[in-house]
Amino acid sequence: MARLQSLRDKPGTAREYETIYILRPNTPNEGVAEVNARIKSVIEGQGGKIIKVDNWGKRRLAYEVAKERKGIYLYWQYLGTAGVVEETERNLRMLDSVIRFLTVKVDTDVDVGARPVEIDETSFEKAATTAADEEDMFLHRGGDEPAGDDDDDFDFPNLDAVEGSKE
Amino acid sequence: MRNDIDDNMDRDGDGRGGKAGRAPTRRKALSSEVLAKVDYKSPQVLKSFVTDRGKMIPRRISGASAGQQRIIITAVRRARMLALLPFSVSGE
Numbered sequence: 001m002a003r004l005q006s007l008r009d010k011p012g013t014a015r016e017y018e019t020i021y022i023l024r025p026n027t028p029n030e031g032v033a034e035v036n037a038r039i040k041s042v043i044e045g046q047g048g049k050i051i052k053v054d055n056w057g058k059r060r061l062a063y064e065v066a067k068e069r070k071g072i073y074l075y076w077q078y079l080g081t082a083g084v085v086e087e088t089e090r091n092l093r094m095l096d097s098v099i100r101f102l103t104v105k106v107d108t109d110v111d112v113g114a115r116p117v118e119i120d121e122t123s124f125e126k127a128a129t130t131a132a133d134e135e136d137m138f139l140h141r142g143g144d145e146p147a148g149d150d151d152d153d154f155d156f157p158n159l160d161a162v163e164g165s166k167e
Numbered sequence: 168m169r170n171d172i173d174d175n176m177d178r179d180g181d182g183r184g185g186k187a188g189r190a191p192t193r194r195k196a197l198s199s200e201v202l203a204k205v206d207y208k209s210p211q212v213l214k215s216f217v218t219d220r221g222k223m224i225p226r227r228i229s230g231a232s233a234g235q236q237r238i239i240i241t242a243v244r245r246a247r248m249l250a251l252l253p254f255s256v257s258g259e
Contacts, residue, residue, distance in 0.1 A: 063250055063253055100248070
């Protein structure tokens with residue numbers, strides 16, 4: 001629901017907001033893209049203008065949030081009038097993969113046309129790709145290795161075969 | 168009153184308050200460069216304003232002015248919300 005512009009704001013201007021939300025660490029890239037697409041449509045549906053989208057990658061949380069020790073941080077910067085934040089946060093609250101979010105008002109009375117936009121077509125793609133952290137890299141290297149090529153591989157079904165080939 | 172003597176803090180007459188015999192310590196001001204970097208998104212900077220346990224360092228030690236301390240505490244509170252800084256660290 002689009003609201004009337006606040007009387008505190010100069011007419012024809014917008015406020016600048018930053019929203020950061022944290023997703024569960026096991027969210028796949030498609031899941032991140034899904035959340036991003038939804039937030040994008042909400043902001044634009046409310047007449048907001050997105051300035052920047054950034055994926056900070058998977059980070060260790062300073063304390064446990066929703067039983068998770070890590071989280072994927074997404075950073076958004078956008079212009080909008082009163083009501084954009086309300087609707088954005090309502091949507092974030094509904095999404096199960098979002099474990100925490102925070103919106104900060106950065107500036108008021110921003111001239112929408114004069115504010116340079118830092119997004120292009122590739123921004124949303126990039127924001128949906130979470131860089132693998134050390135733990136992921138470690139786990140993946142173990143999983144991608146072809147089974148049975150190493151003697152100290154714990155590959156129980158092939159144990160007999162490996163032993164047989166050694167003799 | 169019980170604290171009659173203690174209420175009269177300025178006993179060394181230097182106009183600063185504090186007990187006689189102790190050299191008046193000049194407050195070391197916080198540089199504006201550091202303060203410009205204070206942002207809730209940069210936990211590395213904010214870490215210098217909290218103890219290892221995660222508590223705020225008082226401005227009598229950090230040297231921040233009241234206004235500066237307000238900027239710092241706002242940033243720390245936001246960073247805590249985003250799990251970038253701990254609320255508390257419990258050690259053994």
